[in-house]
Amino acid sequence: MEQKLQGRKLMTECNKCGTGIEPGESYEFQGKLLCEDCYMDVMNPPKTCDPWAVHLAKSSIIQDGFQLTALQEEILSLLKEHGPMQMEEITAKLEINEAEFRNAFATLRHMELARGFKKGDNVYYTLFSQE
Ligand SMILES: [Zn+2]
Structure with missing residues (x-):
């Protein structure tokens, strides 16, 4: 049996x-x-009522033609404009929380678009190519 x-x-x-x-x-x-x-x-149905989820899935860093999220682009242009900034300044300016910033920034750092550095006791964030 x-x-x-x-x-x-x-x-x-x-x-x-x-x-x-x-x-x-x-x-x-x-x-x-x-x-x-x-x-x-x-x-993963091709049609979903949550376009943002689809957008996120398509934004996966392993895919070709990777596009930055709106937030990541905002962070980059902010750093470009202001130079090195501390996390508190960035999160206040963009009205996001720390987790959102860390999430977005992890990708930027991974792509070598931005980086963090220590100055005295403070951590600053800046464009990767900026001194
Ligand atoms: Zn089948």
Whole structure:
């Protein structure tokens, strides 16, 4: 009996597109077995009511043609205009919180567009190319 069940399991087909699925590579969604492709489809439908989420997904740094978010561009132009600034000044100026700043800045630093440096006891943020 158990053998038979195992055999059935090996012949799993995707309930959506009918592709044969290797054992261990099937995904269950709302009671249906799906292959990885179909599972990705249902988990990330092309149409969504949240354009910002789509925008964020498309802004992933690993993708080609990466675009900065509006906030990241604001930070860059602020630093360009004012020179090195402390986080408190930047967050106050852009009306964002510390977490938002750190998030945005992590990307800028990763892309070598901006950096932080220490002066005395204070940390300043500046454009990567700026002294
Ligand atoms: Zn499928």
